Amino acid sequence: MAAPLQAAVHGLGRVAALEHPQRWGGTVDLPVTLDGRTAERLAAVLADPEGEDQLAVRPGAVFGRRLAAVRPEAPRDWQPDGTVLITGGTGALGARTARRLAGAGARRLLLLSRSGPDAPGAAELAADLRALGAEPVITACDTADRDALAAVLAQLPEDAPLTGVIHAAGVLDDGVLDGLTPERFATVFRAKVTSALLLDELTRAHEPEVFALFSSASAAVGNPGQGTYAAANAVLDALAERRRAEGLAATSVAYGAWDGEGMAGGERAAALARRTGVRPLDPDLAVLALRQVVTGIDPVAVVADVDPDRFARAFTSVRPSRLLAEMPSHAALAAPDGGRDARQSGPALRERLTRLPEGRRAATVLTLVRERAAEVLGHPGTDQVGPDRAFRDLGFDSLGAVELRNQLNAATGLTLSATLVFDHPTPAALAGHILQQLLPSGSGGTSHAATTGDEERAVRAALAGLPLDRLRAGGLLDRLLELAGQTPDAPGAHQDTTAVDDDAYGVSIDAMEIDDLVQAALNAHPDEERD
Template sequence: SFKFFENFDIDDELWYYTKIDESSSFEKEEFLGDTYLLNGNGKVLAEYNGIDFRQLSRKLLLRTFGLDFSQWYYQIEWQPAALTPSETQEPGTYLLFCPTGESNSKSKPWSDSLNSQLLEQGHQCIVVYPGDSYKNLSSEAKQQTIQLSPTDPEHFQKLLDEVNELTEELPLQGVIHLWSLDTDVAELAKAEEVICGSIINLLQGMRSLEQSPPLWLVTQGAALGFTSQESEVSSNIQPQQALLSGLGKSITLEYPQLYCRCLDLDPNTEASENLKVLLDEVANHQPSTSWENQIRYRQGERQVARLIQPRLDTDDAKLTIETEASYLITGGLGALGLEVAQFLVKQGVKSIVLLGRKSPSETAQESIQELEAAGAQVSVLLGDVSVEKDMVEIFQQIQDTLPPLKGVIHAAGVVDDGFIQQMSWEQFTKVTAPKVAGTWNLHKLTKDIPLDFFVCFSSLVSMLGSPGQSNYAAANAFMDAVAQYRQNLGLPGVSINWGPWANIGLAARMGAQQQSRIESQGLQGIQSEQGLQALEEVLATQEPQIGIFNIDWSHLLSQLGAATPPFLSEIASQHPLKGANQGPKQQEFIEELKVATTEQRQSSIVDYLLGIVAKVLRLSKSDLPDPEEGFFNLGMDSLMALDFGRMIQTDLGITLSSTSTFEYPNIQTLAEYLEGIIPKIEQTETESETTDTAIDLKNLIAEVSQLSADNMDEAIDDALNQLYQSIYVGN
């Protein structure tokens, strides 16, 4: 009950006094009690009797204030998935972009063997090597060898004209791009030309091809473990190759007819093993609408990429700042850069370096004044992060004049969208420059400085892909890989794949078309306060890469429908669509339940519920809870409970009240309830059922007749109460 004795103002000094009832169970952390609200003089203003107190987690409290982001965190996980064999292929032609072995002599011998093995299988091969000019190097039966320049569109046109002629009899069966294997991060500009320049020219030229062959983008050591548990300790990480993986995500969306696959070979295995793997993948290529487009091999295991929502331990996230140190923000005069500067100064930073190419705008000047008013020394240094010379000078200046550098936020970036078909090399590199050359310059110049953090402001585009943003996807994928690369060197590094921020910055300035695409995907803008709180949480983790975006999955998945890519399958299983039809797995489960005995039904439902609880709470399969443990003790909050209920409804095709987790507070009791309402097949043994019912009725009558009048009242009260709950509250 609540009693209010007097009006009061919420801004007054108020005190709560709580008396815990003796019946409370300290062991179970369940407290009953009364609370009094008092003013500063100790006068009781209100009284609340019989309150049921529960411990509130920090997360739940933050959620109450709209500051819990656990639902916004994403990572990519590699999950084992065996290759499904397909029918034997007819002989055809393969277009192979083979490395010359210039930078990585290890890749040439086995990629040459790929060519000879395909020839042995009866295929024709057109082998293309990178060079300065267009040359027909050799022409033998079923094998042509051509050299061309990766950046010359005319060379590709000429090549594809030849391909058209050469494939009249043996149709083009696949294009395999292996050039990235022969690149070196130390020669980044060249690597970008060989990898991205060649792909863009190839795709633009392919318009003239009479066929749409499957496209294989092969890397070795680019698709890294994106979660800290998975991260590889390897000296063979090739961050420059990640440009191809990023590009591949946009190709998948812009050219679905090519069934583009990014295949990352094991950098720590024998050449013969890689050759076998590649031949197997190519031979078992299955053109289907739900093809796996991100595959990697590690220690003999085939793995596929899945977007997951990790459970990050950010409960006590607190950024530790060294006050006598400097912090550099590239793109520091831009929207997010200035927000982060304000945030760092609030955390106690005294020396901030803001880097940009142009002098501060009026808004930036106002923001700088605020920073200075808050006691910070703000150094605006002008330079281009992608130009090594500029950066060497800037680092020298920091070293000579400011407190030691302790942290870097790399937020310099530009966008210039366009479909690959119309993308010029200038447009491509304009976007990649600050994030590719820029990130590498920052890495080189800080690798010997003991930093607390090195944060790359990447985008969700390199996680999910985005049509019309291939340059941006490639650039951000490189940053994601550098963060991992740095962690492998024992250096700090995290790449944050931000979703769009609301009202400020690049996303807010996008054209109407991109804006409406973002909205139609169910993406909602991140408010500055939320973004900064999330940044603080992420900095407290050791993860190399984290996506932070606010997306309404039910909305997006309902649009994708059957076209939902396998990459989103984990997410899709956690966000069932309202009213969606049950999948074959669920239907099979229901069919099994219908014919099972009561005992079997109950144990199957308990197993099923354990799986759903694990999904909602993101527990691993080895960490399943006790079926008798209360849902709320397991950490399920009311939003999770809603998801939980929704999943059960979709899977089992039943209707549950929104309060079912209160009414049946653990897996065991809920399973018993569900067992009673999930349809059973009216078996031919109608007889035995009738008997069962008769026995039940008999038992029931016997039970009721033994109840005292008080017990009977109580039972009727309970029944009415349940009825009331399901009619009014459940509605």
């Protein structure tokens, strides 16, 4: 790309597409000079993009962007010699890279970071590198400061010329688009982009054989809540493309999450990665991939360990995109049923709710909301997501709200707002809103007044969220059984198996679904339809 900074718009757009899937249209890359033929092609694309949302329009053709899995044949490994400069060299990724390059034969490693030798773990890192036979030089340098970086490069010894540059420095400042500010962009761009541009400018005279930029998969496919980071890394990808076009060494490595510490560390980030089919990269394999892709022909390479089915499903369920059209499972997901379980599609869910007795609809939608909320929060089950617990108290923030909205939109077929957890502050309230959207008052054969129906749904939802042990401990279980036409004092009613009259149900209470028990108590007859 002739103007790498403009690529930030594309990176930001990929995040906008996931945070606002119903509002975002796409991005179009145009040549510097817009001639008549290109303008005609642009008009045609705007009139009918044919499902494409990332296009480059040129006088001779229109190109759509694709992410495809590749298996390079007989890759050649980079054998580092001379001096290899690593920015962010004492950070998690930089230090891991340094150790593995030392193990691969690198002998002089120039590690730059703002704190230099005073950084936590720097002394231990230096000792490890020496034990591997390398000569580490850990220097304090703000690589976004042109004079400071130039001074460091001026001190390179003649007998160990600069042969490799690895830009691993970076800063995260996650947040949804609605909460971003110019200042937040500036912080991320200074560490990622300003440093990369200065490295590009100041190392050209050294002609390094490797010029590697640590980018992110968020720049390639987007990631909710990472607008600043995706935009900055998209600039790095474009910078690598420009250098290659000029005949210079450059590779932008768009990594998925690394295993262990790093900017993508943390339980929530790891849980999100797993849900989207991105498995943590083994650091050894990540650096081996780096050593291979820098010798290849592609200026940008996405290096990630993904489950293709889950990965494609996670992104296409939020917003269909031709970006993943060449992924192995895209064809199945693009089929009329979307490759989904029938219960997870909007029309099927609406039909299922219509067929259910009215008393079970609220509980069914509440279960859906609680399950999706638990997934977003990384909980293994719904126990911690009580029906009446406020989403704020559960730990939801703006990013969590976007993730939940995306999952519920995919499951219900609705167009819910990203502020849904603030507009409907509890799972029960949100479930009521979703049910009303799926089955407005008067539809689905309902004959109750709206107010009465709302009250009944609220009571059922609250009871459905209570563990059976709490009903028993509170003395409510006997009353529920009486309402259901059972006799709590009947022989065997309070045995350890907590058995109910076999003629009535033929199963133990503990084996019953809680909503079935509540339904039996409130309606005084067992459900005729079970899921």
